[in-house]
Amino acid sequence: MTSQDFVKGIERYYGAYGNEYKREVVEHFMRRFDDDKVAAIYEQVLLYFSDQYGKVPDVAAIKRIIDEHEDDIKVKTGEIYQIGQDVFRGDDRIGHYDGGTFIPDLGPIQGTKLLAEYVAEFTPVAPNPERYVEFLGKHDIAIGSNLSDIKQIEDKS
Numbered sequence: 001m002t003s004q005d006f007v008k009g010i011e012r013y014y015g016a017y018g019n020e021y022k023r024e025v026v027e028h029f030m031r032r033f034d035d036d037k038v039a040a041i042y043e044q045v046l047l048y049f050s051d052q053y054g055k056v057p058d059v060a061a062i063k064r065i066i067d068e069h070e071d072d073i074k075v076k077t078g079e080i081y082q083i084g085q086d087v088f089r090g091d092d093r094i095g096h097y098d099g100g101t102f103i104p105d106l107g108p109i110q111g112t113k114l115l116a117e118y119v120a121e122f123t124p125v126a127p128n129p130e131r132y133v134e135f136l137g138k139h140d141i142a143i144g145s146n147l148s149d150i151k152q153i154e155d156k157s
Contacts, residue, residue, distance in 0.1 A: 001039035003030035009042055014049075014056040022058060029059045040076035044069045080129045087129045094129060104132045108141050 001009070007017075007027045017023035030038055044065050049057045057065075066073065074081045078090040085096045095104040104127055109115050118135060 001035055001042055003027045003033075003038060006030045006038050006042050010045065010057060013046060014051050015054070017056050022056075026057075026059055026062065029062065036077045037073065040073045041066055043076065044072060080133060089129070089133055094132060102128050102132070104129075108136060109139075114139055114141075 004027060007023060007030070010026070011017065011023075017026070030041070033041065041062065045057055045062060048065050048069065049061055055061075071081060071083070073079075075088075075090055080087065080089045080094070082088070082097070085098070086093055087095045087097065087102065093105055095102055097103070106115065106118070109118055121135065122131075
């Protein structure tokens with residue numbers, strides 16, 4: 001969803017912005033986000049901004065919703081985020097931190113030939129969430145991506 005689509009959707013749902021400048025400012029504000037994030041923000045605005053007072057959400061209202069529902073937006077866009085010591089991508093827990101060390105959840109590759117490849121690649125260096133997700137993606141294992149189908153893992157050895 002583009003920033004223009006966002007504004008059009010908001011106006012279809014809440015009514016037209018009475019002020020063209022306000023409409024332009026909202027559209028400009030939304031341009032800072034990629035299309036997937038704009039779509040996730042749009043969903044959160046529809047869920048948490050009531051039209052009971054006949055108002056159209058302005059930048060301040062949209063920013064408040066983004067701040068208050070940041071984790072929900074990250075889940076929808078498949079971003080990596082942390083809650084406490086646990087690390088997630090989308091809805092999926094991908095590991096945790098023990099002290100300052102990232103410990104990946106090896107469940108998706110347990111019992112497959114990928115486990116040995118993972119150990120060979122990551123034993124010399126400390127893994128981080130981004131490299132782990134990159135490793136899984138390289139092998140067509142989609143973790144926490146709500147934008148694509150989750151593929152089943154098969155041991156092809």
